[in-house]
Amino acid sequence: MKLPVSTEWLLHCATTLAQLEPGATASAAQLADYYDLPAPYLAKQLQALVRAGVLAATTGPRGGFRLARPAADITLLRIVEAVDGAAPPYECREIRRQGRGALPPEDCRDACVLAAKMADAHRAWRDSLRGVTLADILGELPPTAPARTRSRLMAK
Template sequence: MKLPVSTEWLLHCATTLAQLDPGATASAAQLAQYFDLPAAYLAKQLQALVRSGVLTATTGPRGGFRLARPAAEITLLQMVEAVDGASSPYECREIRQQGRGALPPEDCRNTCILAEKMGEAHEAWRRSLAATSLADILAALPSSAPARTRRRMAGTT
């Protein structure tokens, strides 16, 4: 069970975008240069955040990506599930109904207890991620961070 490497990229990129002036945009190339990442692949993954409504993309010169909502309304869960999908890592295939030990359908009206417990764990994980917003992340950074980020980002063409 592992998340795509791009998950880290997107979390950092979103954090960076949240530090820009309101309305300002950053292109995929700028963000890639900022973190030394493959630009094309990063752009592809940023699309996932656009599709899920976390970011907004504008084309043309001076275009790029920006947050679609205030940082306080964007949770880590939304970003993680945008890139990785919202499906549970444990997928119950009902093997209890297969093979020699197959249970009769009337015993399988309730969901399998194992799937239920695995689902509960996944929900705990989701709750933990949903409890932190991008604004919370910004609050944990040093107060000098936004100015520094804007300054370092400005230079990239």
């Protein structure tokens, strides 16, 4: 499974926002500059996190984005699903019923074993991401990372 590049962007942006002082915000332009990303496209992607309740957005000269809830309440799965949706990446089209090798209908009453294994893998992947919060990620960063992030993000 290959996720769009915007997934990486938003995972990093959410982690960056989690490193800010409580109540502080960063604009889409600041985040885009920090990561050298196209600001208009990033702003559009950040809105997906606002719609999902991961981020809150404020307008005005001091406006920007901040976490909408504590970092301990935001899982990686929530961020990924905000960008990519929750649909499984594998879709069984029942090709075992086609062609010269077609199985009779009575042999296809149960789910295809390949589809079942792919569903198991997707479920395991989702469960893994559901078990990791932004607070967990922050806990694995070097202790100097938040201060460095804040100083570089707010420079300019």
